[in-house]
Amino acid sequence: MGSLGDHAGGGNTRVIAGRYRLEARLGRGGMGLVWRATDLLLGRQVAVKELARDEALSDAEAEQQRERTLREARAVAQLRHPHVIVVHDVVVQDEHPYIVMELIEGGSLAGRLARGGPLDAHEVARMGIDLLGALSTAHEAGILHRDLKPANVLLERATGRFVLTDFGIAQLSGATTLTEVGSFVGSPEYTAPERMAGERTGPGSDLWSLGALLVTALAGESPFRRDSIGGVLHAVVYDDIRPPAAAAPLLPVVLGLLDRDPRRRLDAAQAEALLRAYVATGRMPDAPRERPGAVPPRHSVLPGRAGGPGRPGRPKRGGYASAGWELPPAALAGGRPGGRQGRAALIAAALAAAVTGAGVSAALLVGRDGDGARAPSSSTASPTPTVTVTDRSPGPSSPEAPQGYRIAEDPGGFALAVPETFRREPDGPGVSYVSPDGTYRIGIRQTGRVPGGPLAAQRRADAEGPRNHPGYREGRVTETTRNGRPAALWEFTRDGFAEGGKGGGDADGRRTFDLCWEEDGRTVDVWVSAPVADAAQARRYFDAAVDTFVRR
Template structure:
């Protein structure tokens, strides 16, 4: 098989055993720096993904071999430092025939790149959910001084069962205390998603990852990066000189995209802020506010940066105006930047990884589910039902839903056919097929966040196979609230794993806790039902 810089020294095939333990199955993906395989861990009896690092076939010096081993160790150490539900888990690093291999968790799903290619662009709300997860992963990585430096759709995985989002491929990450690939004088990365300061070879900090996230959000709702062009030179010009005009399809995400695609790194939104506003929109449809205009001087190298955009009005959605052109003096400065970028790129053409055809899957531990491809046109965007912008405003019931007024005094809109099942202090409502279970509980007022944290900590003892627990601060009925999401193995009735959405808040001197659980295979239907229940829930 072809590798980066030449043929790999040893062809692998299904059935081969690595390090006496990992038996290779099918190939999952291949990129410039490595090939990822499905494998069976014969010691622990679990499925994993193993990444084979590419080495040149001939002329490999000991120094070259050491460099490749250091690369593998750097990637493994990068991920091992960051324990976060949206960062891929590394289990082991082994060596076989002088070649390093990284053993990772197997994420059963597709990359965002594959999803966009096969299903088409996403609705803004789903893009926000994915973007919030990536922002959280970056926030955790940056906390440890690690810069990912290759955030793009091919390196974001979406788990098929529960929709979990995972950031992968830290192969060119900058790790404190170690040299990096790009410091040897060549550029490595994906130009369409690379920040201008990195392209030009200038010092780049964590803010560079946030620029990439802005481009990724645009790609999620529009199908491709706003800097997509036919040649490297055109991409460089778009990033360094062109008007930054996000696609109108970003809709209510425009303030976030504008805040991320700032040429001046000092003006970009921070990962924590991005995560907060995207989570709010993904969960309850609260549109991100237009960020305040930044103050302070521009960086000298960014004297030609574009002015902040005016506030975005989501309805109606006129074509997004181009950002006013920079002053002539700034054009000269940015033109010099473009020349520097072109020099870096032209001197390292072989090192630029541009995904065409098969997606770059250098660390993409994804299982591509076989599917039938048809020639029928796909919709421009999937449109899951979005709850009202203001949860306290009554909305027409979705088709097939009805309002239920419980004897305890609360009311909620649920699908028709739900039956009451009181189990004090909880009140349950079951769907007709006994797959969905809505629950409500009242208790004395308290700190909702602490309550959810305690339940999350007790999760492994209460729920068989408890995993993927995430707690998020939010708002309900104008009051501080907390949303807890998790997966567990289910009721033991043969229907498999379940996903739960649990919202807790204090209102009118009482603490309310409402939740919905459903089979993982129906998580999107569950999300719609929970959003409707949350938006229509009324206290006594």
């Protein structure tokens, strides 16, 4: 959620929600203003992020973004980890959303690096351990950060605690996006190549960003910093990755996290083990050469140099730290081999998206505000991102389908976006759209009004969960809204089994996201279920379904 700015500003005596008195501006970024405030009810200091309205959006688009942001903020508020920002409250006043968070005295990592230069390797290793714990907690809850960068890491002055912030709100602003909403979100210098390619992403993409962040903290700037957005994209998806000499103490974990092939990239547990070993001994053990199911490493020299593309090359002077990696075919858009031409096409697509994105400037694309301060913005899970621009021409009441989705005009009197390959199946009193292998299931049910409304209905369902769902656990109900209407989000895990006898079982159980709201005198339930291991992708399908659902 919001990050604490590094510059104090003027005072303000506004009181929002009848409770939070805004007193001093702490910072301004692409997402809006961050205030120091007092919680008048509990008598404590808090930080309040006042989210800005993107004027390029229509009223309907702005409403949709606000609803998604508030829903994601409430989801993040359920996370409990000492290195994840605590979200106390989410309020709306005069149609402006505000996120109320714990106040971290000390500023951001970006400010620390700007004022004092790079950190020592021991402190960077400790930071990596803290952030890996925060990311693992979020990933287990099905939440991807997707914008890990120095501006979104806070350093508490009194304790030295690193805190990860700004989950879930990058889509409110074009300040750090390559294109408009639904296409690409994030800061290119810290964005994994598979996200640039528009491929399916998961927790590994956040780990790539952490690898780039570790290098930045050690060397003072991103390993992918270039003078133009085109240069940044080229560096991320094509150039040899050459960590600077300052990264040498943590080199195995840096190289392991910055593997362009997600199948070979270090996972969180491996990276944490390496960093803990360094903190304990002052030496970094070698990274595991292979992971179960990983493809063998494939190194090369720069195209055109001795050894030739695709042939093993001898490390240049400087040893392992200067050995280059070639982008494997699997990391290209669509997974197609293509060598130089494929990479060039990917970069061209990304550049086209960057140029076409309305109201986006190159300065903001590389993560800077107009005054030179890094923009503190971020994102969460959303429909699969892409660096191409989608041509949309919807009717006045038609939802828009993200790329890779289609609009299902259901005979039950509604429409919503579902992945192109999902098929419709009757499901008791409702209907489901199911992936070909049965792994994912999107369910829709419409009934009459229920006693007590959506919140009471979801609380009853949660209470009855152990009776209706074998192995019911981790259930929680969150009050929220949907298009201004009262709604309730129910999340839970149950034992895994093959739904409908057609696959989709999972030894770790299945995770369900279920939003209930009232509309036109009816109660609407939209839910998505998937194996726990695929919860992040399920959450993207869920967001797409909820955001595009319309009654006919």
